[in-house]
Amino acid sequence: MAATLQDVANLAGVSVKTVSNVVNNYTHVRATTRTRVQGAIDQLKYQPNMSARGLRSGRTGVIGLAVPELSLSYFAELADAVIKAAERHGMVVLIEQTGADRKREIDLLSSPRLQLTDGLIFSPLGMGSDDASHLDVSYPLVVLGERIFGGPVDHVTMKNIDAARAATELLIARGRKRIAVIGAHEGEVVGSAALRLQGYKEALAAAGLPYDDELIGYVGLWHRHDGLMAMRNMIERGVEFDAVFGLNDTLALGAMRVLQEAHFKIPDDVSVIGFDDLDETQYSLPALSTVDPGRAEIAETAVRVLMERINGQTAPKKPAPVEYLVDFTLRERESTL
Amino acid sequence: MAATLQDVANLAGVSVKTVSNVVNNYTHVRATTRTRVQGAIDQLKYQPNMSARGLRSGRTGVIGLAVPELSLSYFAELADAVIKAAERHGMVVLIEQTGADRKREIDLLSSPRLQLTDGLIFSPLGMGSDDASHLDVSYPLVVLGERIFGGPVDHVTMKNIDAARAATELLIARGRKRIAVIGAHEGEVVGSAALRLQGYKEALAAAGLPYDDELIGYVGLWHRHDGLMAMRNMIERGVEFDAVFGLNDTLALGAMRVLQEAHFKIPDDVSVIGFDDLDETQYSLPALSTVDPGRAEIAETAVRVLMERINGQTAPKKPAPVEYLVDFTLRERESTL
Numbered sequence: 095m096a097a098t099l100q101d102v103a104n105l106a107g108v109s110v111k112t113v114s115n116v117v118n119n120y121t122h123v124r125a126t127t128r129t130r131v132q133g134a135i136d137q138l139k140y141q142p143n144m145s146a147r148g149l150r151s152g153r154t155g156v157i158g159l160a161v162p163e164l165s166l167s168y169f170a171e172l173a174d175a176v177i178k179a180a181e182r183h184g185m186v187v188l189i190e191q192t193g194a195d196r197k198r199e200i201d202l203l204s205s206p207r208l209q210l211t212d213g214l215i216f217s218p219l220g221m222g223s224d225d226a227s228h229l230d231v232s233y234p235l236v237v238l239g240e241r242i243f244g245g246p247v248d249h250v251t252m253k254n255i256d257a258a259r260a261a262t263e264l265l266i267a268r269g270r271k272r273i274a275v276i277g278a279h280e281g282e283v284v285g286s287a288a289l290r291l292q293g294y295k296e297a298l299a300a301a302g303l304p305y306d307d308e309l310i311g312y313v314g315l316w317h318r319h320d321g322l323m324a325m326r327n328m329i330e331r332g333v334e335f336d337a338v339f340g341l342n343d344t345l346a347l348g349a350m351r352v353l354q355e356a357h358f359k360i361p362d363d364v365s366v367i368g369f370d371d372l373d374e375t376q377y378s379l380p381a382l383s384t385v386d387p388g389r390a391e392i393a394e395t396a397v398r399v400l401m402e403r404i405n406g407q408t409a410p411k412k413p414a415p416v417e418y419l420v421d422f423t424l425r426e427r428e429s430t431l
Numbered sequence: 432m433a434a435t436l437q438d439v440a441n442l443a444g445v446s447v448k449t450v451s452n453v454v455n456n457y458t459h460v461r462a463t464t465r466t467r468v469q470g471a472i473d474q475l476k477y478q479p480n481m482s483a484r485g486l487r488s489g490r491t492g493v494i495g496l497a498v499p500e501l502s503l504s505y506f507a508e509l510a511d512a513v514i515k516a517a518e519r520h521g522m523v524v525l526i527e528q529t530g531a532d533r534k535r536e537i538d539l540l541s542s543p544r545l546q547l548t549d550g551l552i553f554s555p556l557g558m559g560s561d562d563a564s565h566l567d568v569s570y571p572l573v574v575l576g577e578r579i580f581g582g583p584v585d586h587v588t589m590k591n592i593d594a595a596r597a598a599t600e601l602l603i604a605r606g607r608k609r610i611a612v613i614g615a616h617e618g619e620v621v622g623s624a625a626l627r628l629q630g631y632k633e634a635l636a637a638a639g640l641p642y643d644d645e646l647i648g649y650v651g652l653w654h655r656h657d658g659l660m661a662m663r664n665m666i667e668r669g670v671e672f673d674a675v676f677g678l679n680d681t682l683a684l685g686a687m688r689v690l691q692e693a694h695f696k697i698p699d700d701v702s703v704i705g706f707d708d709l710d711e712t713q714y715s716l717p718a719l720s721t722v723d724p725g726r727a728e729i730a731e732t733a734v735r736v737l738m739e740r741i742n743g744q745t746a747p748k749k750p751a752p753v754e755y756l757v758d759f760t761l762r763e764r765e766s767t768l
Binding site for chain 2: 141154155156163164165167170171173174177178181186187188189190191206207209210317318319322347348350351354355373374376377378379
C-alpha cells in the first residue's frame with residue numbers, strides 16, 4: 095500500500111494540512127516542522143499525487159514546448175537546451191510538434207491539453223503577424239522566432255538581420271563578390287528567411303555590391319534536401335557565383351554536397367557559410383563556417399521568463415510583454431578560410 | 432467566465448452525468464444524445480478540466496518518453512517518430528532526458544512526475560541487466576534498446592547482431608579484409624556496442640577472416656567527436672585497414688571526416704559504413720552507406736504496445752511481457768560502392 099498524506103501526518107505528529115503545506119512548498123512552515131515532515135515522507139516513501147496536487151496548487155510542474163519538428167536539427171538542439179534549462183527550475187517538458195502548419199499552431203494555442211502544463215514556449219513557423227491576436231491567451235506564454243513581432247506576449251529571439259549581415263560581410267571580406275543565397279522564401283516579408291535575406295542585402299549595399307535576384311535560391315522548407323535542390327537548380331541555370339550563404343546550416347550542408355559533386359573546390363572556388371552552429375558543422379568536410387545565433391541563451395531566457403510569468407500569475411498587476419534579443423557569434427571554419 | 436459542465440448540461444437538456452460520459456468518451460451514450468451534447472460543447476466553447484478529468488478517469492492523455500539526449504540525432508529522430516505515432520492515438524508526449532546516467536534512469540522510474548503520464552517509453556543507456564528489477568513498476572512501461580533483456584516488461588528492439596553482420600558482410604563482399612570498427616565500448620557485454628561488435632565478429636568468422644583487436648576503436652560516447660578521435664587515434668597508431676564500420680552514423684561521419692583529412696579516398700582506399708540511417712547520411716560526401724534499424728517501426732510498435740497496456744490496465748489478467756524485434760534494411764550508398 096502506498097503511504098497517504100494521513101500516514102505521513104501520523105508519523106510526524108502534525109496535521110494533514112501541515113504535511114500538505116510542506117509538500118506544496120509553502121513558506122509559512124517552521125524549519126523544524128518541515129524537517130520532521132520531510133523525514134516522515136522519506137521514511138514512508140510517500141509520493142504526492144501530482145494530479146491532486148495540480149488541482150490544489152494550480153500547478154503541474156510541466157512546461158509545454160511547441161516546435162515544428164524535432165527531425166529539424168535546430169529544433170532538436172533547441173529542445174535539448176530547453177529541457178536542460180527547465181530541469182534547473184524543477185520542471186519537465188511536454189513537446190508538441192506542429193509541422194510548421196498554421197492551423198495546427200492556432201489550434202494548439204487553445205488546446206485543452208495545455209491544462210496539463212503551467213505555461214507554453216511556442217515557436218511558430220506557419221502563423222504570421224496577422225495571427226498575433228491568437229497569442230492573447232489566459233496562460234503564461236513565451237514566443238520564440240521571427241514570425242510574430244509586437245504580439246501581446248513575451249518574445250525571445252535572435253538578431254537575424256545583424257547575424258546574416260555579419261555572415262555576408264565575412265564572405266565579402268574574403269574577397270567574394272557574387273554571393274548566392276540558398277533558402278529564401280518567395281514573397282515572404284516576416285520570418286527568419288526574410289530577415290536573413292535583409293541582412294544579406296544590407297551587407298551588399300554597404301560594400302557597394304549589386305543585388306542580383308539570379309543569385310537567390312528559393313526553397314519551401316529548410317531541410318538538407320531543399321538546399322541540395324536549390325543549389326543544383328542554380329548550377330543548372332548556369333548562374334555564376336563565388337560564394338554561398340545557406341540561410342541555415344542544413345541548407346548549406348545540402349548545397350555543399352552538390353557543389354562538391356559538381357567539382358567546385360570549397361573554399362578555393364566557392365566559399366560557403368551557414369547559420370545555426372549545429373554540432374555537425376564542425377565535422378563536415380570542409381568544416382562549415384556559420385553563425386551561432388545564441389541558441390543556448392534563447393532556451394535559458396525563454397524558460398526563465400516563462401517561470402517569472404508562472405510565478406507572477408497571482409500578482410495584481412502584470413508587467414508589460416518584453417522582447418528579448420540574444421547576441422550572436424560568428425564561427426569561421428574551413429569553408430571560408 | 433469559462434463554461435462549466437453544468438452550463439453544457441443545461442443547454443443540451445441532459446444531466447451533468449451524461450455530459451461527463453460524452454466528455455470521457457464512454458460508449459453507453461446514444462448517438463443522438465452525444466450529438467446534442469457535442470453541439471452544446473461547441474457552442475459554449477466548453478473545455479473539460481484535464482486535471483479533474485485525470486482524477487476521475489485515471490488518465491492524463493500523456494505518454495512519457497525517456498531518452499539519453501535529443502542532441503544525439505538518433506534520439507531526436509526517434510522522438511519525432513514517437514510523437515507522430517502518439518498523435519495518431521490522441522496522446523501527447525512528455526520528454527525526459529536522462530543523459531545516459533544509470534542513477535538518473537533509475538530515479539526516473541520512480542519519479543512522482545510519472546503521475547502526469549499514463550505510461551512510459553523508456554530507452555535506458557546507463558542501466559544494465561542487473562537493474563532489471565527496477566523495471567517492475569506499477570504503471571504501463573515499454574522498454575527500448577539493448578541494455579536490459581528478459582525484464583518484467585514489454586521490450587521493443589532492433590536486430591543489432593544481424594544488422595551489424597549484414598553491414599560487415601557488405602564490406603567483405605566489396606573485397607575488404609581489414610575492417611576497422613569505430614565505437615566499441617571497452618569491456619561491455621550488454622548494449623548496442625557489444626551486440627554490433629558481435630555481429631561484426633560473426634561476419635568475419637563466416638568469411639574466414641581473422642579478428643584483430645588492433646582494428647577496434649574504443650570510445651566513451653557515440654557523438655561525432657568520439658568517432659573523429661577514435662579514427663585519428665587508429666591512424667596515428669599506424670594500423671592498416673581498408674574499411675571502417677562505424678557502430679552508429681555519427682561515429683562513421685566523424686571518422687569519415689578524419690579519413691579525408693588524412694587523404695584517404697572513400698570508397699577507393701577505404702570503404703565506410705554506418706548504422707542508423709540518419710537523414711544526414713544521404714547528404715554527406717560521399718553519401719554514407721548504413722543500416723536502417725527500423726526506427727519508424729520501433730516508434731510505432733512501442734506506442735501501440737504501450738496503449739494496449741494502458742487500455743488493458745483494468746483487465747483481471749494481464750498478458751505476459753513480450754519482446755518485439757523489428758526488421759532492418761541495408762542502405763548501400765556511395766561510401767561502399
